[in-house]
Amino acid sequence: MASASGFPASFYGEPGVHLILIGGVCQLVAGLLSFRKYDHLGGTSFLGYAALWASYGATRIFLGANQQGLNTFNESSVANRTVEDLYTDMNSFNKTDVIMYIKESAIAGLVPYILLSFLLAFCSATVNFIMPFVFGAITLTLIFEAVGLVARWALVVSGILELLILLFAIYGSSALLIKGLTQRYVLKGFGNPLFNVLLLGTTSASSSQSLGQEKKKNTKYAEPMALGFFCDTVSPFIFAFYAFGYFPIFSVAAIWITINCAAQLLSSYYAYLRQDCYHATKFGLHCMFWLVKTWEEHVVSGTVGQVEADKVRHAMVGNWFFLSAALVFCVASLNKDSLELVHNVFFALLTISTISQIPIYKYYTFFGVTCSFFTLLSLYGTFARLINTIAEKSLIPVGPQPISTESLEKHLSHLKRASLNDSEDRGAQLPDALFYLCNGLAALSAIHSDQSNLSFFDLTVPWVLIPGAIIQAYVSRLQVQAGQKFGSVVPSFYVAVWAVWSWFRFAGHRLNIESANGFAAGAIAFLVINGFLILVAANGNLVLLALTTVMEVIIVCFLLSTLGKLPFQLEVAMLAIFAILCLYGMLASLVNATFSKTLIPVGPSLIKDKKKNKPDTTYPCSLANSRETSGLLKIANLLENSGVCGIPTDTVYALAASCKNPSAIEKIYTIKDRPAEKPICICISSVEQLVAAKPPFSPLLWEFMRNVYPGGISCIVPKGDWLLKLGVGLAYDRVGTRESIMIRVPDHTATAHLCEFTGPLAITSANPSGEADSTHHDMVITRLGHKIEGVLCDGESNEVVASSVVNCLKIDEGMISILREGCVPAVKIRQIFEKVKNNML
Numbered sequence: 001m002a003s004a005s006g007f008p009a010s011f012y013g014e015p016g017v018h019l020i021l022i023g024g025v026c027q028l029v030a031g032l033l034s035f036r037k038y039d040h041l042g043g044t045s046f047l048g049y050a051a052l053w054a055s056y057g058a059t060r061i062f063l064g065a066n067q068q069g070l071n072t073f074n075e076s077s078v079a080n081r082t083v084e085d086l087y088t089d090m091n092s093f094n095k096t097d098v099i100m101y102i103k104e105s106a107i108a109g110l111v112p113y114i115l116l117s118f119l120l121a122f123c124s125a126t127v128n129f130i131m132p133f134v135f136g137a138i139t140l141t142l143i144f145e146a147v148g149l150v151a152r153w154a155l156v157v158s159g160i161l162e163l164l165i166l167l168f169a170i171y172g173s174s175a176l177l178i179k180g181l182t183q184r185y186v187l188k189g190f191g192n193p194l195f196n197v198l199l200l201g202t203t204s205a206s207s208s209q210s211l212g213q214e215k216k217k218n219t220k221y222a223e224p225m226a227l228g229f230f231c232d233t234v235s236p237f238i239f240a241f242y243a244f245g246y247f248p249i250f251s252v253a254a255i256w257i258t259i260n261c262a263a264q265l266l267s268s269y270y271a272y273l274r275q276d277c278y279h280a281t282k283f284g285l286h287c288m289f290w291l292v293k294t295w296e297e298h299v300v301s302g303t304v305g306q307v308e309a310d311k312v313r314h315a316m317v318g319n320w321f322f323l324s325a326a327l328v329f330c331v332a333s334l335n336k337d338s339l340e341l342v343h344n345v346f347f348a349l350l351t352i353s354t355i356s357q358i359p360i361y362k363y364y365t366f367f368g369v370t371c372s373f374f375t376l377l378s379l380y381g382t383f384a385r386l387i388n389t390i391a392e393k394s395l396i397p398v399g400p401q402p403i404s405t406e407s408l409e410k411h412l413s414h415l416k417r418a419s420l421n422d423s424e425d426r427g428a429q430l431p432d433a434l435f436y437l438c439n440g441l442a443a444l445s446a447i448h449s450d451q452s453n454l455s456f457f458d459l460t461v462p463w464v465l466i467p468g469a470i471i472q473a474y475v476s477r478l479q480v481q482a483g484q485k486f487g488s489v490v491p492s493f494y495v496a497v498w499a500v501w502s503w504f505r506f507a508g509h510r511l512n513i514e515s516a517n518g519f520a521a522g523a524i525a526f527l528v529i530n531g532f533l534i535l536v537a538a539n540g541n542l543v544l545l546a547l548t549t550v551m552e553v554i555i556v557c558f559l560l561s562t563l564g565k566l567p568f569q570l571e572v573a574m575l576a577i578f579a580i581l582c583l584y585g586m587l588a589s590l591v592n593a594t595f596s597k598t599l600i601p602v603g604p605s606l607i608k609d610k611k612k613n614k615p616d617t618t619y620p621c622s623l624a625n626s627r628e629t630s631g632l633l634k635i636a637n638l639l640e641n642s643g644v645c646g647i648p649t650d651t652v653y654a655l656a657a658s659c660k661n662p663s664a665i666e667k668i669y670t671i672k673d674r675p676a677e678k679p680i681c682i683c684i685s686s687v688e689q690l691v692a693a694k695p696p697f698s699p700l701l702w703e704f705m706r707n708v709y710p711g712g713i714s715c716i717v718p719k720g721d722w723l724l725k726l727g728v729g730l731a732y733d734r735v736g737t738r739e740s741i742m743i744r745v746p747d748h749t750a751t752a753h754l755c756e757f758t759g760p761l762a763i764t765s766a767n768p769s770g771e772a773d774s775t776h777h778d779m780v781i782t783r784l785g786h787k788i789e790g791v792l793c794d795g796e797s798n799e800v801v802a803s804s805v806v807n808c809l810k811i812d813e814g815m816i817s818i819l820r821e822g823c824v825p826a827v828k829i830r831q832i833f834e835k836v837k838n839n840m841l
Contacts, residue, residue, distance in 0.1 A: 243368030338399020440582025468498025542603025
């Protein structure tokens with residue numbers, strides 16, 4: 001919160017800029033932690049402000065460097081001017097213009113942050129009464145900083161406001177620090193909102209179904225939709241200022257939008273962690289669009305200027321891929337709320353406004369108007385998503401579903417001849433849609449309309465390099481984290497292919513013979529590696545196999561181009577086919593992952609996995625079938641002998657260790673890289689097993705547990721000697737905390753029988769700490785199989801999120817708190833509690 005105290009209010013030089021940048025880094029860390037703490041407002045605001053401080057700090061560096069150069073000239077002697085002096089004088093006027101353009105670019109960047117900061121200040125009033133004053137002071141500071149770029153008097157007011165920010169931030173930091181030490185709020189302000197968020201409206205019944213779908217996502221992390229809309233407000237606003245001619249040089253604006261796109265990529269990442277393929281792909285697409293258009297405009301404005309840009313602008317066929325992808329999202333959002341559909345429609349209009357092949361007399365006017373409307377819609381979307389996620393209700397209108405989920409699924413299923421229950425292909429994993437999107441855009445952008453124009457290659461580089469290499473490197477990381485069979489092999493290789501392709505096309509004409517031969521040798525290596533990837537793709541699906549096969553021909557064309565013998569028509573044809581395959585792959589992956597069904601076919605793997613017919617010894621750990629008693633006994637025996645095993649539950653897969661073996665529980669922390677301060681819960685077969693231990697629970701607690709068990713809810717209850725009677729034994733100090741223990745009673749027959757064989761089990765989610773939950777036994781085997789002793793295989797999990805965690809330590813005082821909202825919505829948990837409490841009266 002104290003980032004703004006780093007504003008250098010009295011001068012434009014580099015001193016003090018480091019404080020802004022350090023503040024931005026602190027805000028970044030705070031934002032990342034807030035998302036992991038399920039703090040919607042904190043995650044959105046802190047990451048948004050991190051982008052602001054980084055952008056404004058970079059602007060100050062540019063401004064300071066140019067101001068210093070101008071001051072150096074003004075202080076020099078003006079006597080006895082020569083021709084050289086007159087030339088220097090001309091450059092000083094250019095320097096003055098550059099300074100003016102930097103200030104205008106900074107104002108264009110500050111204005112959307114002013115609007116968003118005011119919005120955040122209003123939203124924070126529903127959380128506590130400290131953050132509204134902090135965010136409000138930041139809003140006023142940004143206003144006077146913007147005015148101060150053209151009128152120095154405003155910097156004095158800005159400096160005073162920065163002191164207020166500092167005072168509020170110190171108080172807030174002190175309150176949170178003391179709360180962390182005492183476990184209660186000593187200083188007032190947090191936990192006491194200025195007004196109840198429910199006063200903003202009533203729950204919209206028309207949006208309840210869409211909201212219910214979202215709650216099925218992984219709720220261990222805060223919702224990133226507001227952050228995505230936040231970023232979609234900043235980038236088009238800056239573009240609109242540029243398109244209307246407010247500033248002619250795009251260099252500083254490119255920095256603002258690039259940093260803002262980094263924040264939008266984080267929104268895509270946290271959508272991925274929430275198992276939300278739709279938003280992970282959407283925000284990744286928008287990030288690519290803004291980055292590509294930003295650096296295209298940077299190249300154009302740096303070479304010919306905006307005035308002549310529409311006259312010499314080269315046709316970029318990659319625009320058509322953006323339009324196609326935008327239309328795919330229009331279809332994919334038909335079962336979302338109306339706001340989502342309208343937002344996607346306006347993004348499609350935005351892509352149309354940037355298509356160079358469409359003859360438009362006023363290219364930048366059309367682009368600027370479209371950006372303006374998209375900005376307004378994104379600003380409203382930020383407010384609606386933020387308030388609705390804070391309230392966990394649809395208070396701000398977002399409109400009904402245009403088409404019901406069942407109807408859309410029924411229509412899409414016509415594309416597949418086989419039954420929807422066909423298990424031949426379990427659908428695409430989350431990063432696949434982004435993988436196809438990156439490669440399709442890179443391929444279509446690589447098609448040239450004028451091979452003889454070398455300046456056109458300068459314009460092509462960002463179009464191929466950004467999606468093909470930079471964003472695809474992010475996709476490669478997601479592929480590893482998703483636990484896929486072949487990890488990031490294919491996307492990592494394609495990162496190298498597009499990066500080398502871009503460099504050669506950009507600088508190939510400047511290379512000597514020896515360097516060109518080096519590229520030829522690299523192309524041969526690419527051919528060999530891609531040949532192996534074709535075999536890898538044969539284990540995947542037909543779309544991926546066709547993609548890698550066409551890429552082999554594209555690499556052959558690249559080899560011929562290094563030798564100066566490229567048939568351009570063949571390369572254009574192969575790139576077009578490659579892009580079409582990617583567009584289909586993106587559509588299929590997005591729809592299949594969204595519905596968790598193979599609605600759009602991608603084809604079976606040509607090479608069947610023969611390991612399924614081999615004994616368990618071929619796997620990194622022992623496997624057992626959950627539907628066989630012998631399988632349960634096999635896993636129970638491993639657990640009895642200090643083993644750690646992956647088991648199914650009624651939610652996601654879990655790692656289990658017997659409470660009779662404390663050393664096995666300690667192994668779980670090593671296997672998962674789990675922080676030592678995070679406690680582990682216990683799993684029992686039924687409430688009756690708990691009754692036999694005779695814990696001193698109140699009647700209200702007993703009745704609440706009978707109403708929620710068995711099911712996807714974990715209750716935190718007081719710890720005591722009754723755990724010894726339950727069978728926890730030697731693991732008493734290894735589970736829970738000193739005062740409390742979390743208990744799970746899964747609604748899963750196999751897990752219940754296993755607990756009857758073994759007694760209480762210590763369990764935690766079967767995934768590396770901080771990564772997505774495992775929703776199939778294949779994911780457990782792939783990610784942790786080499787570290788554990790066995791897996792009880794049960795196919796797809798019933799849910800995609802873990803259980804909801806309810807703190808029942810103060811239930812006798814009539815209070816419960818929901819520490820984590822999982823598969824059971826918070827609204828339903830509170831309804832159950834109120835019903836039980838009323839019946840006990």
